[in-house]
Amino acid sequence: MGLQMRPAMARSLDMRPTVNDFQQENQWVALARAHWLKTKVRKVRPEVIKNDIWDPLVTEGFSLHSLLLLENLHILEKYLWPTYSEDASNYHVLLIAVIVGIKQREHLPIWENFSDRPEDFSSLFRRILSMNLDQTLPTTSRIYLLSFVISAFQSLENLQIRKECAPLVSIAIWHNLHSIDARTKLLERSAALKRAWRISTKRYDMADESGKARIRFERSWLYSMLLEFLQRLNPLGELSEDNKASFQHDDT
Known part of the structure; x- marks a missing residue:
C-alpha cells in the first residue's frame, strides 16, 4: 500500500x-x-x-x-x-x-x-x-x-x-527612543553621530509640510512595526510598565 x-x-x-x-x-x-x-x-x-x-x-x-x-x-x-x-x-x-x-x-x-x-x-x-x-x-x-x-x-x-x-533605518529613527536623555547619551559617544543627527534635524526643519509628513512616516515605520510585533507576542495582556517606558514614542 x-x-x-x-x-x-x-x-x-x-x-x-x-x-x-x-x-x-x-x-x-x-x-x-x-x-x-x-x-x-x-x-x-x-x-x-x-x-x-x-x-x-x-x-x-x-x-x-x-x-x-x-x-x-x-x-x-x-x-x-x-x-x-x-x-x-x-x-x-x-x-x-x-x-x-x-x-x-x-x-x-x-x-x-x-x-x-x-x-x-x-x-x-x-x-x-x-x-x-x-x-x-x-x-x-x-x-x-x-x-x-x-x-x-x-x-x-x-x-x-x-x-x-x-530613510527607514537612518539616524532619524532615534526620535523613537524612550527618552531624550537616552538619545543624548548615545549622540555624545561620537562626533560623527552628532553631525548625522544635526543634518537629519536640519533636513526636517527645512522641509515643507508634505516633506515633513514623509519624514515622520519614514522615521516611525520601523518603530510601528516593532511595537505591533511586541503586542502580538503578548496578545492577552498589555506591555509591562518597563516595556511601555522603553517604547514610549518621542516625536519631538
Whole structure:
C-alpha cells in the first residue's frame, strides 16, 4: 500500500507548471491571453484585478501552482507593473507583492523590472509600507507585503532599492527612543553621530509640510512595526510598565 501511495504523494508535492498547463485551456492562460499576452496593456480594469485574479487566488489559498503559472505568464512584467499608478487599487499593490514573493522564492530577477519608472516605484514602495501598517488587512496579505520589504532590504546593492530603504533605518529613527536623555547619551559617544543627527534635524526643519509628513512616516515605520510585533507576542495582556517606558514614542 505504501508503494501505491508514493506516486500520488509525488504529484501532490510537485506544484510546478508543466507544458500541458500552457497548452490546455487553463483559467490563468485564458486570462493572460485575454488581457496582456496578445496586446500591450495601457490601462487596467480594477474588476479584472479583483474579481478575476485576486478573488480566485484567495479561494485557492494562494496555490503555489497558480502563482508559478502567473509568474511564467509574465503577469508582473506585462500587466501589473505597466498599469500601476498612484490610483491603483490595494488589490493591484497586493498582487505585485505576491508575484515579487514568488520571484524571490524562485531566485528570479526582481528589481530590474521596476527600473524604468523610478518615481512610480517610489510610490509603490510607499504604498506597500503604508499597507504593512494596516491591521485591518488579513494576515496572509500582510505577510506578502512584509516579504516584499524584506526582499528589498536584502537587495541594498541596488541603488534604487537603497534609496527607498535607507530613510527607514537612518539616524532619524532615534526620535523613537524612550527618552531624550537616552538619545543624548548615545549622540555624545561620537562626533560623527552628532553631525548625522544635526543634518537629519536640519533636513526636517527645512522641509515643507508634505516633506515633513514623509519624514515622520519614514522615521516611525520601523518603530510601528516593532511595537505591533511586541503586542502580538503578548496578545492577552498589555506591555509591562518597563516595556511601555522603553517604547514610549518621542516625536519631538
